[in-house]
Amino acid sequence: MTYTTPEQLDNAYTTLHKTFKTGKTKSLAWRKWQLKQVFWMVADNEEAIAKALNTDLHRHEFEAYYVDIEGVKKDILDTLTHVEEWAADDIPDAGFLFGTLGSARIRKEPLGVALILGTWNFPIIVTLCPLVAAISAGCCAMIKPAETSAACQDLMAALIPKYLDQEAIRVVTGGAKEATMILERRFDHIFYTGSVRVARIVAAAAAKHLTPTVLELGGQAPCIVTPSADIDTAAKRIVFSKYLNNGQICLAANHVFVDPSIHDKFVERAIYWLGQYLKDGGAEDAVRIINEQNYDRLVGLLEKTDGKIVYGGKTDREDKYIQQTLITNVTMQDPLLSSELFGPLLPIMALPYREACTITQRGDHPLGVYIFSTSQHEIEYIIKNTLSGGVTINDIMLHAAVPNLPFGGVGNSGMGAYHGKYGFDSFTHLRSIVTIPPYFEYLLSFRYPPYKSSNISK
Numbered sequence: 001m002t003y004t005t006p007e008q009l010d011n012a013y014t015t016l017h018k019t020f021k022t023g024k025t026k027s028l029a030w031r032k033w034q035l036k037q038v039f040w041m042v043a044d045n046e047e048a049i050a051k052a053l054n055t056d057l058h059r060h061e062f063e064a065y066y067v068d069i070e071g072v073k074k075d076i077l078d079t080l081t082h083v084e085e086w087a088a089d090d091i092p093d094a095g096f097l098f099g100t101l102g103s104a105r106i107r108k109e110p111l112g113v114a115l116i117l118g119t120w121n122f123p124i125i126v127t128l129c130p131l132v133a134a135i136s137a138g139c140c141a142m143i144k145p146a147e148t149s150a151a152c153q154d155l156m157a158a159l160i161p162k163y164l165d166q167e168a169i170r171v172v173t174g175g176a177k178e179a180t181m182i183l184e185r186r187f188d189h190i191f192y193t194g195s196v197r198v199a200r201i202v203a204a205a206a207a208k209h210l211t212p213t214v215l216e217l218g219g220q221a222p223c224i225v226t227p228s229a230d231i232d233t234a235a236k237r238i239v240f241s242k243y244l245n246n247g248q249i250c251l252a253a254n255h256v257f258v259d260p261s262i263h264d265k266f267v268e269r270a271i272y273w274l275g276q277y278l279k280d281g282g283a284e285d286a287v288r289i290i291n292e293q294n295y296d297r298l299v300g301l302l303e304k305t306d307g308k309i310v311y312g313g314k315t316d317r318e319d320k321y322i323q324q325t326l327i328t329n330v331t332m333q334d335p336l337l338s339s340e341l342f343g344p345l346l347p348i349m350a351l352p353y354r355e356a357c358t359i360t361q362r363g364d365h366p367l368g369v370y371i372f373s374t375s376q377h378e379i380e381y382i383i384k385n386t387l388s389g390g391v392t393i394n395d396i397m398l399h400a401a402v403p404n405l406p407f408g409g410v411g412n413s414g415m416g417a418y419h420g421k422y423g424f425d426s427f428t429h430l431r432s433i434v435t436i437p438p439y440f441e442y443l444l445s446f447r448y449p450p451y452k453s454s455n456i457s458k
């Protein structure tokens, strides 16, 4: 696909700004119509979406249907059900004077023309779900899918003009060069999903125009397995996050801290479960590493580790295949823990949960903390002594799939949140409105100069 030219970008940008000024996208009828169109765009093209995901990532159709396709459709249906209620004025508790007599209220104004920059690991979801939020809030949107997942980018660039209102929603394509050109322009909101490195570039560009941003990033999400944990379930669920999308998930387990008393049993069960997942075609069906650059990065880390590979380790550059790999005897100084792994390698460290919390607090706040424990005391200790975007207890990543929970990071794992109403809110300006009737003059006249000390009520 040829990327968007500066002339095409100018045309799209001008059109979106013109459209927003007309107020067309503020109407609830327009929002609902466009939400339904996104739904039909996905529903009509499920096969094509699954095929594009397979081309880019070697994703099995089961994963494509239950994560990507169902994920977007569910998000749209939920938004359609609630959008009127979210968009209605909120009535604050402003007291009798300003609340009842002044009818104070909060109007939900769309921020304007939003830029949505997607990434490649779930290229459909991380591009279309922010779009759903933008439409629900009444914004115009320019979308730039990740160029790395080229088949999904091309599909979205082909489908969106067919289904969605071209005056208000435009797709542009390109890599870093085109993204730089886009970011020179002034947007009213930027919603970015991707790496911390690029997030800094995006935030710096946004700062020039004082544009608010939501940054959905990643980090080194730890699993903390305490002595009271159900060891088998913990191992089964943790290693699943290294199978799904081959661990290329912002929320996947980055590493495991497991209590020394149960370390060996945990490793044994983790080996068992990976063996189960990879047999009977499981290895063939696993998602591949997105490109050679990431493949080389991960294999390089595996070559440099001082840890012991206890399972996996098979690699094939031509196929971009890296087997799910468990590494024990790892320390925090190991190259494997130098940054977010974002792949199928899982370092395991024997460490009591209190020390695991201290180490976690020393680093950047992760997107998720996963606690495996049956003791409420241990669970509370870990929650109190760490900070992360979210927490799932006795499972992995699921806090991001629960309706009405905000999804987002804190510190280096991101800023702002979305999903459901939180997505609507992130594209919305809360505009305070109050009416001051003329007869309030009697109550307010004390404020005018010349001031009198006798007017101070003590």
Ligand code: NAD
Binding pocket: 117, 118, 119, 120, 121, 122, 126, 144, 145, 146, 147, 174, 175, 176, 179, 180, 183, 193, 194, 195, 196, 198, 199, 201, 202, 216, 217, 218, 219, 249, 250, 251, 340, 342, 367, 414
């Ligand atoms: P990336 O940050 O390199 O790319 C994402 C987007 O940024 C693409 O659209 C790309 O074109 C654009 N981009 C790349 N270089 C740019 C530049 N110089 N200027 C402006 N834009 C540029 O993506 P990545 O690093 O491969 O993504 C992986 C990261 O994304 C991981 O850290 C992962 O944790 C994170 N992630 C987060 C979420 C979430 O929802 N929090 C979801 C998926 C991935």
